[in-house]
Amino acid sequence: MPGYANPGFDTLALHAGAAPDPATGARATPIHLTTSFVFESSEHAASLFNMERSGHVYSRISNPTNAVLEERVAALEGGAGSIATASGQAALHLAIATIAGAGSHVVASSALYGGSHNLLHYTLSRFGISTSFVKPGDFAAWRAAIRPETKLLFGETLGNPGLDVLDIPTVAAIAHENDLPLLVDSTFTTPWLMKPFEHGADLLYHSATKFLSGHGTVIGGVLVDSGRFDWNAATARSGRFTELTRPYEGFHDMVFSDESTVGAFLLRARREGLRDFGASMSPHTAWLILQGIETLPLRMARHVENARKVVAFLAGHDGVASVGYPELESHPDHALAQRLLPRGCGSVFSFGLRGSREQGRAFIEALKLFSHLANVGDCRSLVIHPASTTHFRMDDAALARAGIGPGTIRLSIGLEDPDDLLDDLKRALKVAAKA
Amino acid sequence: MKFAVDGPGGRGEAYAYTGGKRLDASLPAIVFVHGAMHDHSVWTLLARWFAHHGHAVLAPDLPGHGQSIGKPLESVEAIADWLLALLDAAGVDEAALVGHSMGSLIALEAAGRAPARVERLIMVGTAYPMAVSAALLEMGERDPFAAIDSVNALSISTLAGKPSYPGPGTWLHGADRILARRLQMAQRDANLFLTDFRVCDRYRGGLEAAARVTCPTTLVLGARDQMTWPKHASALAEALRARVVTLPTGHSVMSEDPDALLAAVRSAVAAPPETPAG
Numbered sequence: 001m002p003g004y005a006n007p008g009f010d011t012l013a014l015h016a017g018a019a020p021d022p023a024t025g026a027r028a029t030p031i032h033l034t035t036s037f038v039f040e041s042s043e044h045a046a047s048l049f050n051m052e053r054s055g056h057v058y059s060r061i062s063n064p065t066n067a068v069l070e071e072r073v074a075a076l077e078g079g080a081g082s083i084a085t086a087s088g089q090a091a092l093h094l095a096i097a098t099i100a101g102a103g104s105h106v107v108a109s110s111a112l113y114g115g116s117h118n119l120l121h122y123t124l125s126r127f128g129i130s131t132s133f134v135k136p137g138d139f140a141a142w143r144a145a146i147r148p149e150t151k152l153l154f155g156e157t158l159g160n161p162g163l164d165v166l167d168i169p170t171v172a173a174i175a176h177e178n179d180l181p182l183l184v185d186s187t188f189t190t191p192w193l194m195k196p197f198e199h200g201a202d203l204l205y206h207s208a209t210k211f212l213s214g215h216g217t218v219i220g221g222v223l224v225d226s227g228r229f230d231w232n233a234a235t236a237r238s239g240r241f242t243e244l245t246r247p248y249e250g251f252h253d254m255v256f257s258d259e260s261t262v263g264a265f266l267l268r269a270r271r272e273g274l275r276d277f278g279a280s281m282s283p284h285t286a287w288l289i290l291q292g293i294e295t296l297p298l299r300m301a302r303h304v305e306n307a308r309k310v311v312a313f314l315a316g317h318d319g320v321a322s323v324g325y326p327e328l329e330s331h332p333d334h335a336l337a338q339r340l341l342p343r344g345c346g347s348v349f350s351f352g353l354r355g356s357r358e359q360g361r362a363f364i365e366a367l368k369l370f371s372h373l374a375n376v377g378d379c380r381s382l383v384i385h386p387a388s389t390t391h392f393r394m395d396d397a398a399l400a401r402a403g404i405g406p407g408t409i410r411l412s413i414g415l416e417d418p419d420d421l422l423d424d425l426k427r428a429l430k431v432a433a434k435a
Numbered sequence: 436m437k438f439a440v441d442g443p444g445g446r447g448e449a450y451a452y453t454g455g456k457r458l459d460a461s462l463p464a465i466v467f468v469h470g471a472m473h474d475h476s477v478w479t480l481l482a483r484w485f486a487h488h489g490h491a492v493l494a495p496d497l498p499g500h501g502q503s504i505g506k507p508l509e510s511v512e513a514i515a516d517w518l519l520a521l522l523d524a525a526g527v528d529e530a531a532l533v534g535h536s537m538g539s540l541i542a543l544e545a546a547g548r549a550p551a552r553v554e555r556l557i558m559v560g561t562a563y564p565m566a567v568s569a570a571l572l573e574m575g576e577r578d579p580f581a582a583i584d585s586v587n588a589l590s591i592s593t594l595a596g597k598p599s600y601p602g603p604g605t606w607l608h609g610a611d612r613i614l615a616r617r618l619q620m621a622q623r624d625a626n627l628f629l630t631d632f633r634v635c636d637r638y639r640g641g642l643e644a645a646a647r648v649t650c651p652t653t654l655v656l657g658a659r660d661q662m663t664w665p666k667h668a669s670a671l672a673e674a675l676r677a678r679v680v681t682l683p684t685g686h687s688v689m690s691e692d693p694d695a696l697l698a699a700v701r702s703a704v705a706a707p708p709e710t711p712a713g
Contacts, residue, residue, distance in 0.1 A: 006588040019595035052484035054598045054693055062603035070604035080613050081605035227613040258452055260601050261476040261501060262614045
């Protein structure tokens, strides 16, 4: 029962991590735009550096405004803590780099955002971290791909752009049977639609650029740790996670799993990853994302409501060959979505136009309310052609494996009056039919 | 660091965090004793500070908790004996004892059993008797994870503990909840929640132990504590002639205001030994 001691989601979205500023009484969270924080004494400085005290030293490592965001997202996800990063990509990199290095291996869903695919397939392989891609619903393939040097399993809650629903309970069980954590990209669902930790995921991240911010204004990411994965036990059985369970020469010979039973991963991610890779978030960005999160429950409800109206319209239109939305019985993951996403499947989905590539182009160019750009999760409605933009590095075979056709159109449904969105789509479909 | 401890349940391997430094038993020792459904990690900031400021530090995982294997012990008296056996195993003759909640009762009992070995007693988030409601014990027996959530919600008095523990970005409610859940799940043959809370509830030797304590004692209480209400510590404070420090926290004093607790413990440890408490 929600109450002050055990608040509900909407209350946490407004209050978690924030209190009136003790110095000024400011009720809203101040933007602490400062690089660094004054030490009270030499002893105080030394104890902060040596992690004998908690506090802020330098804003690349931590900042009071960012800390409010970090606590709030962790609260909404049911996690132990989180780290704000410069982007969602930075969060993914930080998650992997904290426990993986040259010689390590990742098993990932093939239904990924193109940027994540790029990082795993092209960039990290250059640093000696290889990835095996498997279809998200092929559990035998997940199992078969795991090697002694595998460090984590990774997928998206709703695969981009086909909305493959990741069967988190099953994939998490496979991960745990093999002493591995499951990392998920939770960007499309947000904690309002699904809390992956309740289904067995161990780590998650958001591109906070999308629904968490919600206003298309800033780039940011948040990496959240459930605190549930037992790094000591997994290391004892598999020898895998010595990064967290053995002395780290790069930080006072600290054994992170001894310092914090539930926060070992985040300690290393912050004390090494933010320190050395430096992909930190600006406090101004953190503040804008906090503004967005305050209305996340209200916005997500409206996003889903509008998306359902658009999906129903497109599914009944002669010019549309298919609509890939898991709430439709035609979607291969419909039953799974009913189980894992009872509040809805978000507002980003793809559909296939009947006709040629030219007609697809004509459709996009005829839209007036929908903005043609490379983003999702904005309060404004958006449209893009994945094959020529987000996934353009993939050849046709890789596209097909990711569930994308050359005529696939991806929509991100915003918060406009739904009748206006339907009118815009209706008109553009008419233009496409005549092109 | 691992120790072989000859405790009441026989010889067993125990883990104690030593503050990020190798234990040097020749230094003044300070021992941090965690409470119910916790482990050593609730003490690491304080433990690191003392280890890097001239102390031998032990922050054990009590039997059946965290990295100390075995079944949980079922009385304050038994755990106090185990704690003294840990000091033997570590080569520590005398120490300052700092305990939180259930750990404060263990520290008190140990100080009463071996007054010559305890040079300071610091009881954090404490009360005596530490009665647990029948409803909570019943919930703990029926659904320990629900009981953990209930205790967690009452233990932390703020939605914005700053600068958080062990560092910025930690959601105190989430971290405390998952720690307790992990400890509960790790005990396959025992209901750790029920065991720990019964240990608190059944302890009856507090005033007798207090009468045997000879060292200066400090109570550090949380003004907003809803688990061990400050007023329920007054009889104990009187019996121990203890100095009482009240901080603006709930029951989770270590995580809600680690700097203020550090200051209180430093002050308590630094108090001249010949000065009677109070």
